Amino acid sequence: MKIVVGGQMEKKEIERMIKEFDPSIETTIKSDVEAAMALKTGQVDYYLGACHTGGGGALAMAIAIIGRNQCETVSMPGKQPVEEKVIEAVNEGKKAFGFTGDHANQAVPMILRAIKNKN
Amino acid sequence: MTKDELRTRLTILRDQHVINERAYEVTNMAFDKLIECLQVDDVTQAEMLFTHLPTALTRISQGEDVEGPSAEMLVEIKQSEYYPIARQQVDYIESVWKEAIPKAEIDFLLLHYTNVITINQGGNQNENCCWRTNGKERN
Numbered sequence: 001m002k003i004v005v006g007g008q009m010e011k012k013e014i015e016r017m018i019k020e021f022d023p024s025i026e027t028t029i030k031s032d033v034e035a036a037m038a039l040k041t042g043q044v045d046y047y048l049g050a051c052h053t054g055g056g057g058a059l060a061m062a063i064a065i066i067g068r069n070q071c072e073t074v075s076m077p078g079k080q081p082v083e084e085k086v087i088e089a090v091n092e093g094k095k096a097f098g099f100t101g102d103h104a105n106q107a108v109p110m111i112l113r114a115i116k117n118k119n
Numbered sequence: 120m121t122k123d124e125l126r127t128r129l130t131i132l133r134d135q136h137v138i139n140e141r142a143y144e145v146t147n148m149a150f151d152k153l154i155e156c157l158q159v160d161d162v163t164q165a166e167m168l169f170t171h172l173p174t175a176l177t178r179i180s181q182g183e184d185v186e187g188p189s190a191e192m193l194v195e196i197k198q199s200e201y202y203p204i205a206r207q208q209v210d211y212i213e214s215v216w217k218e219a220i221p222k223a224e225i226d227f228l229l230l231h232y233t234n235v236i237t238i239n240q241g242g243n244q245n246e247n248c249c250w251r252t253n254g255k256e257r258n
Contacts, residue, residue, distance in 0.1 A: 008167035032170070033128070052227055053185055056174040057167040061128070064135035077223075078186030 001115070002026040006035025007049020008057030010101045014048055017108040022116075032057065036065035039095055046115060047096035050104050053077060058098030071096040074111065075103040081110050090114035120165040125150050128166070132173060142176035145215055152211050156204060157236070158243035168231040175224050176216065187223030188230050196233040201241055205232035 003018055003025055005011045011029045018027050030038060032049060039047045039062070047066075051057030055073040063071045072089035074097050075081040081103055089097070090111070099107035120128075129146055132138045138146075149172060153162060178185070187193075196202055209228045213220050220228075 008170065032166070033131075051167060051171065052188065052230065053171065053175070056171040060132055060137050060170050060174045064131045064137045068137075076185055077188065 001046070002028075002044040003046045003048060004035040004038045004044040005029045005049065006032045006047050006062065006096075007059070007098060008032060008051040010050045010104050014050060014104055014108055017104065018048070018112065021109055021112045025112075032061040033065070036062040036096070040066050045095070046111075048108065048111065049096070049098050050101045051098065052100060054098050054100045054103075058100075059096060062096040062098070066096060070094050071098070073098050074107045075099040081107040083110050083114075086110045087114045087117075091119045120163075120169060121161050122150065122154070125165075125169055128170065129173060132170075138173040138177045139180060141180065141216075142173040145176055145212065146173040148215050149208065149212050153208055153232075153235075156208065157239055157241070159239065162235065162239060164238045165235050168235045171231055172212070172228065175227065179216075179218075179220060179224060184221065185223050185227070187226040192230060193226055196230055199233050199237060201236040202229070202233050204236050204241065205229050208232050 005014045005027060015027045015029055018025050028038070028044070035047055035049065038044045047062055049058040049062065054076040059071050059073060070093070072094045074086055077100055081099060097107070097111050125147070129138070129143050133140065133143045146169060150169060154160065206229065209225060209232060212228065
């Protein structure tokens, strides 16, 4: 599986968390635009990104480039990620996930677990 | 980020209906105001701010709320020597947006602006910047 880390912040930390979850996952770090294009062109399977609000810098360009129906804001300020919603989004076929930087340690493993157990 | 890079980014966001036309226009004005203040053509690491700003304005026009940044974060940015410029820039955005902007969104904008201005070390200190006119010049 290939995952690109886009968004606007905590990129190296997110990549570290992905590797910690499963070292066999191939990761790359790109700008938000390049990351969204990598997903659109099939170079990667999933996009993860963080910003301060979860849906702005993290996902805005991905929404524009691959479409809103493939993107999910997993957390926002004051709204922690919810495992059931993440599982639902992954099973619906969503490919790009945005979250706030301070929720990354919860959101990243939650997203990866959902992908691993995808129906 | 240059003006051309901003325009490309905003056009993609507008054309795909991620941001609305008014947010597009106000963000362009905000970028012009910042480069006028900093006296630079290329604002380093401004992508997050100028992606956040139009999406925040679009969110505001759609009546969506967010919780603001932590109090600790706000205390930290207010201690920055660049905070007065950030405040000036955000006041400008409010003036051209012509509607009240929720405090949580204002606080996020202050956070983003203070970060960007700090990264750019205050630019080239335009004499029209508030910190200079307020006597808050850098050492």
